[in-house]
Amino acid sequence: MTTWTFDEPTREALCAFLEARGIAPGAMVIAPIGDGHSNLTFRIDIEGRAVVLRRPPPPPLPPGSNDVLREAGFLAAVGGAGLPVPEVLATGETGAVFDVPFYVMGMIDGVVLTETRKAPLDEAAAAPAMAEALVAAMAQLHAIDWTRTTLAAKARPEAFNLRHFRIFRRMVDDGAGGVLPPYARIAAWLEANVPEPSGATIIHNDLRLGNVMWAPQAPARIAAILDWELATVGDPLLDLAYLVCSAPREGATHTPVQDLSAALIAPGTPEPAALVARYFALSGRAPADIAWYQVMVLFKLATLYRYSRLAGHDPYFVEEHEDRFLAEAAFYCRD
Structure with missing residues (x-):
């Protein structure tokens, strides 16, 4: 976990910021949410009301990552189109409270699951329902007409796959025009x-x-989709590949993101191929081979984990994680 805490001057500045925007005056109780391996998330309780604050970790940061104001823009756009996400209450530029930008959103009641299931979704039957709900949410997201949102002005979907690859290839450049051996x-x-x-x-x-909040009662229903820091306008098959690559398979060796989705392992949970077929059925898109996108996802995750490991802020990131991603990527490479 990235270690960062509020000092007293920062708490006072945040209290003034929230009060000035009519969010909640009064004494604050601040507690971290989640593991903090990416952007930092805090629950803030103020006189009977709870809100959530998101800010980047201390620099250095991977190029183009941790843009929380951009993340807030995506939340506003998809929320306006009916997708279940938290409401953005306020945004703050660098210097408004911290030495980094941030935003504040509404608190949603629910449960986040990763390695294990817990009430109210602790029954094995909940896992297949959660997998189905994740696929359905992705199809709903991809059906949003982004050209009618505020995202249209800055979106650059042209040649997306090549540009996306080149971004992450540069992160493992060997300094002589090639790529690091692994x-x-x-x-x-x-x-x-x-x-x-x-x-x-x-x-x-x-x-x-782990980036979904579930309603606090059965059956499985998504209350909110969280963590939009990497969102963009691009090829939907990359999104599908990420969902598939994060789904663990019982009895198989898992990558780190599959470890963080182990709660999906249960009898009846659809296999990755079934998740892909279900997505195409729900979205109405023509079925397609997603092997390239799976390799791209795993390559990207390896480079991001490497960058975070070298930054040294978080002991969670170790070289073994990169090796596991690259081994899985090699499995999908087809000549």
């Missing part, structure tokens, strides 16, 4: 097989079990 074979395969985008939709880019 990444070289997979990078070469990706570059040689870049597909034309299958279309352009809003994609979450991190839609997995």
Whole structure:
């Protein structure tokens, strides 16, 4: 977990910021939410009302990552189109309270699951329902007409797959125009097989079990989709591949993101191929091979974990994680 805490001057500045925007005056009780491996999230209780604050961890940060104001923009856009997400209450630029930007959103009652199931979704039958709900939410997200939202002005879906690959290839450049040895074979395969985008939709880019809040009563129902920091407008098959790559398979070796979705392991939970088929049925999109997108997702995760490991803020990130992602990526590479 990234270690960062509120000092007294920061607490006072935040209290003044919230009061000035009519959110909640009074004494605050602040507690971290989640593991803090990416953006930092805090619950703030103020005289009977709870809100949530999101801010980046201390720098250095991966290029283009942790843009919380951009994240807030996606929340506002998809929330306005009916997707279940928290309401954005306020945004703050660098210097407004912290030395980084941040935003404040409404608190939603629910439960977040990762490695294990817990009440009210502790029954084994809940896992298949959660998997189905994740696929249905993705199809709903991809059906939003992004051209009619505030995202249209800045979206660049053209040549998305090639640009996306090049962003993460640069992160493992060897300094001489090549790629670091553990990444070289997979990078070469990706570059040689870049597909034309299958279309352009809003994609979450991190839609997995641990980034969803479930309603506080059975049956399984998504109360909110969280963590939109990687969202963009791009190829929906990349989003689908991420969801599939984060789904653990019973009896198989798991990547770190699959470890964080182990609560989905139960009798009756659809296999990855069934999740893919269900997505195409719900979305109405033509079925397609997603192998390139799966390799891209795993390559990207390896590079991001490497960057975070080298930044040294969080002991969670270790070299073994990168190796596991790259081994899984090699499995999907097809000549």
